[in-house]
Amino acid sequence: MGSTTPQVQIIDKSDHTKQYVVTLNDAYPLPSLEKGNIRIRSRIISVTTNTFTYARLGHVLGWWNVWPAIPSLPAPYDDSSKYGRISAWGYCEVTESQNDKIPVGTQLFGYLPIGDYPEILQVVVDDETGHILETTERRAGLMHIYNRYLPSPPGVDPLSADTRSSAAWDAVARPLAETSYLLNRHAFGWDKTKLVHPSGAPVPWTSDDASLADAVVVLFGASGKTALGLAHQLRRARPAEHQPRKVVAVGSAKSRDFTEGTGLFSDVLLYEDVSGGTSASVVAKLGIDANTKVLLANFGGRGTADQELHAAVTRVSKNVVTLMVGGDPTGNGSGFGSMPSGSVVCSASHLRDAALKLDGATAYFENSAREWSRFKEDVAAKAMKLQWGKGLQEYSQGWDALCSGSVDPTLGLVYEI
Numbered sequence: 001m002g003s004t005t006p007q008v009q010i011i012d013k014s015d016h017t018k019q020y021v022v023t024l025n026d027a028y029p030l031p032s033l034e035k036g037n038i039r040i041r042s043r044i045i046s047v048t049t050n051t052f053t054y055a056r057l058g059h060v061l062g063w064w065n066v067w068p069a070i071p072s073l074p075a076p077y078d079d080s081s082k083y084g085r086i087s088a089w090g091y092c093e094v095t096e097s098q099n100d101k102i103p104v105g106t107q108l109f110g111y112l113p114i115g116d117y118p119e120i121l122q123v124v125v126d127d128e129t130g131h132i133l134e135t136t137e138r139r140a141g142l143m144h145i146y147n148r149y150l151p152s153p154p155g156v157d158p159l160s161a162d163t164r165s166s167a168a169w170d171a172v173a174r175p176l177a178e179t180s181y182l183l184n185r186h187a188f189g190w191d192k193t194k195l196v197h198p199s200g201a202p203v204p205w206t207s208d209d210a211s212l213a214d215a216v217v218v219l220f221g222a223s224g225k226t227a228l229g230l231a232h233q234l235r236r237a238r239p240a241e242h243q244p245r246k247v248v249a250v251g252s253a254k255s256r257d258f259t260e261g262t263g264l265f266s267d268v269l270l271y272e273d274v275s276g277g278t279s280a281s282v283v284a285k286l287g288i289d290a291n292t293k294v295l296l297a298n299f300g301g302r303g304t305a306d307q308e309l310h311a312a313v314t315r316v317s318k319n320v321v322t323l324m325v326g327g328d329p330t331g332n333g334s335g336f337g338s339m340p341s342g343s344v345v346c347s348a349s350h351l352r353d354a355a356l357k358l359d360g361a362t363a364y365f366e367n368s369a370r371e372w373s374r375f376k377e378d379v380a381a382k383a384m385k386l387q388w389g390k391g392l393q394e395y396s397q398g399w400d401a402l403c404s405g406s407v408d409p410t411l412g413l414v415y416e417i
């Protein structure tokens with residue numbers, strides 16, 4: 001399992017493109033493990049632009065505080081005002097256990113340290129689902145999705161030949177596709193008894209707000225995994241009479257062929273097609289008139305194309321919902337601080353909390369897992385490829401490549417740590 005001297009990724013808190021692989025020469029002995037706790041070690045982790053969001057918004061949403069300070073972290077990286085660690089989705093192994101319900105060797109899916117330094121989780125096992133819930137005071141303010149770990153069935157090793165690629169896709173896109181499942185079923189669902197505001201908050205959200213029947217849906221940053229998840233859900237997991245008329249992709253020239261090749265979109269446009277002087281003609285081309293319901297949803301699109309199309313669309317239709325799922329990954333374009341007024345913000349974790357109450361935990365996890373399997377079969381296996389790397393050095397190279405925008409959109413970057 002990797003190097004014997006642990007390594008961790010350390011990020012400059014003011015600029016996530018500056019990251020360092022730091023070797024912990026004095027890591028042992030590890031802090032002792034108290035009763036009830038487990039020790040974990042990351043085995044498979046991914047990087048997508050969503051991972052960058054954890055660094056960019058970590059100061060607001062507590063993502064810098066998921067893991068405790070490492071006693072052996074050398075200077076200057078031990079200065080927590082400048083440097084920190086975030087997390088990535090994937091699989092880890094329980095390497096040590098003081099909890100009778102969680103044997104050593106248990107494999108968990110969840111929000112994991114980037115590196116092979118073994119971390120302590122303070123946990124309880126949820127009776128209904130068997131999931132493992134992190135309960136440390138330090139993580140109490142985190143959104144709940146980050147504190148829940150899903151055990152693999154006993155004896156299933158995610159890195160074994162027959163589960164390896166499925167586990168890799170889990171790491172790359174499962175939480176992203178779950179966001180889209182929640183948007184399709186609950187925020188823009190057709191069952192009036194299951195509606196939840198996209199933020200997950202208990203605020204008014206009517207079936208008119210949620211309706212996408214005969215709507216025009218425009219996804220900015222459409223080649224990303226979260227956006228593809230929504231396009232897939234809108235096309236394959238809604239009754240025909242509740243489907244949008246059009247699902248339109250907006251992205252870069254580089255991702256265009258890939259996005260078209262997924263077969264999920266009625267139109268594939270470039271950011272520049274919907275910006276500046278061309279916005280008004282795009283509105284007409286998409287058949288948007290005064291009566292058209294329009295959903296404009298940003299999934300980390302580049303620049304400000306979303307704001308420019310929003311201005312043109314709202315001049316024509318008054319029935320527009322503007323959804324912010326993610327801002328420009330570089331921080332230089334649209335973001336949570338520059339949304340058009342009246343925009344609604346998506347929060348996957350709060351949506352999931354509300355859905356768990358409405359559906360019941362067992363049904364919720366069964367249904368969302370079934371839809372995730374469909375995404376893997378319909379989209380990931382047909383239109384995308386895994387790019388595997390090994391060790392933290394290669395992880396950091398993948399991080400740099402994604403930061404520079406040079407990663408082919410077809411690829412899911414995944415690493416055996």
Ligand SMILES: NC(=O)c1ccc[n+]([C@@H]2O[C@H](COP(=O)([O-])OP(=O)(O)OC[C@H]3O[C@@H](n4cnc5c(N)ncnc54)[C@H](OP(=O)(O)O)[C@@H]3O)[C@@H](O)[C@H]2O)c1
Nearest residue numbers: 048049050053223224225226251252255300326348405409
């Ligand atoms: N609010 C929530 O609860 C929630 C939940 C899940 C995800 N999200 C957010 O959704 C967004 C999408 O995440 P994702 O992981 O699905 O995306 P992703 O799969 O990493 O998106 C890939 C696409 O992003 C663009 N891209 C890649 N590198 C880039 C770079 N360096 N600079 C600018 N654009 C780049 C490319 O599209 P183009 O070349 O076509 O631009 C690429 O095809 C993120 O902001 C994430 O945080 C939010």
